[in-house]
Structures are given as structure tokens and as C-alpha cells.
Amino acid sequence: MKPTIADLRRDYTRDGLTEAQAPVEPHVLFSTWFAQAVEIETTEANAMMLATVDSAGQPHLRTLLLKGxxxxxxxxxxxxxxxxxxxxxxxxxxxxSFWWHDLERQVRIEGMVEQVSPEESDAYFHSRPMGSRLGAWTSPQSEVIAGREVLEQRLAALEIQYAEQQPPRPPHWGGYRVVPSLIEFWQGRSSRLHDRLCYRLKAGNWVLERLAP
Ligand SMILES: Cc1cc2nc3c(=O)[nH]c(=O)nc-3n(C[C@H](O)[C@H](O)[C@H](O)COP(=O)(O)O)c2cc1C
Known part of the structure; x- marks a missing residue:
């Protein structure tokens, strides 16, 4: 018989996370977990969900790629x-939020957001394939457009314009850095008794606490 949604569940048994495994600086543990995700995950390990909030308090969530x-x-x-x-x-x-399914791990990060330096944005922009660079010029991201042909026409014009020269970075395109004040590492465990180690920045120091799952 086909399982119902209510029947869909998985017990997490792959690993555990102890305080002894947690370094003083959370980015050190993120670095270890990220390297393992790149090695083991079958999907894009750098794909994550980013939530922002508008002036009415409405949260907005979308998938993005972490680039550094x-x-x-x-x-x-x-x-x-x-x-x-x-x-x-x-x-x-x-x-x-990152969900590394094969590793049964989640990482949550919260913090202030700042734009990266123009030099950092330039360096990344110029490392991208030509199609992505022209795409950044082509798409008025999040605006309503009349149809796909709007993008195709813009791209065709840009391909002619930049046939013999490199496109510069659009002034409206660049990087943001989430400066963390909280990073939580979640390792799935059996019977829903997961490990949650949470770093919070207090007076300039990272304080590590275990949270109930
Ligand atoms: C796997 C994946 C990776 C994505 N990576 C990015 C990204 O790095 N930058 C970006 O602007 N949009 C990326 N997107 C598209 C965003 O999810 C989103 O549609 C777009 O940024 C517009 O979001 P907004 O209207 O909330 O600003 C990605 C989507 C997916 C599914």
C-alpha cells in the first residue's frame, strides 16, 4: 500500500554531535561540516534557504547558493x-538554513547583513561564466515581466553589445554577507532526540549551549 504523508518518516542514526567536538569558533565547525557535505551530499551542498523580512513583518524565504x-x-x-x-x-x-540530507544535518545561521566590498563582488562576478554574467544584466530580478521573450530579447541585445568586450559588473548586482550572531548545528539522532549545539555571540564571545530537540 502507498504510504500516506503521515507515514513518511525517517529515523536518523548516522552520527552524533558532542560538546567535545565543538570548537570555540563556530565557523571552524561549519568548515568541517561543509567539507563533508561537499564530499557526501548528492545535491548542491552550498544551496541554502535565506529568510528576510519586509517592513510589514512578512517573512520571505528563497533558495540561494552560498559563495563563501x-x-x-x-x-x-x-x-x-x-x-x-x-x-x-x-x-x-x-x-x-542548510539541510544536508545525507548527513542528517541542519545548520541555522542568523545575523545582520551587509553588502560585501565592490572589489569582492567584482572578483566573483568576473569568475562567472559569460552566460551568468550576461544573465545578471538581463534579468530585472523579482519584477513582473510580460513574458519570457522579454529576457530573450534583452539577452540577444547584450550578446551583440558584449561580443568583443567583457561585461562589467552591473552596479545593481553584488554580494551580501550575513554576519552571524547565532549559529546552530543540528545532527539528527534516533527517536527524535537530536543533538542541537547553538553558538550565540555575547559581548564579542561565542557562547555554546545545547538546546532540547
Ligand atoms: C538551487 C537554487 C539556487 C539559487 N541561487 C541563487 C543565487 O545564488 N542568487 C540569486 O539571486 N538567486 C538564486 N536563486 C533564485 C532565488 O531562489 C530567487 O528566486 C531569486 O533570488 C529571487 O528572489 P527574491 O524575489 O525573493 O529577491 C536560486 C534558486 C535555486 C532553486
């Missing part, structure tokens, strides 16, 4: 004039 991280924070690239860009200029706060 270090002790300063977590970087993604997008259109500064998109819906998320508007939301971030009004309320520069975000939450991020």
Missing part, C-alpha cells in the same frame, strides 16, 4: 534591486 564563508560571515550574490535586496535595505537582518 570565513570568520566574518557567509556570502551570497544577488540583485540588489530584487525583492530580497529591497527587504535587506529596509531591514538588514536575515536567517539562513
Amino acid at each position: 564563508f570565513d570568520e566574518r560571515g557567509f556570502v551570497f550574490f544577488t540583485n540588489y534591486q530584487s525583492a530580497k535586496g529591497e527587504q535587506l535595505s529596509a531591514q538588514p537582518l536575515a536567517a539562513m
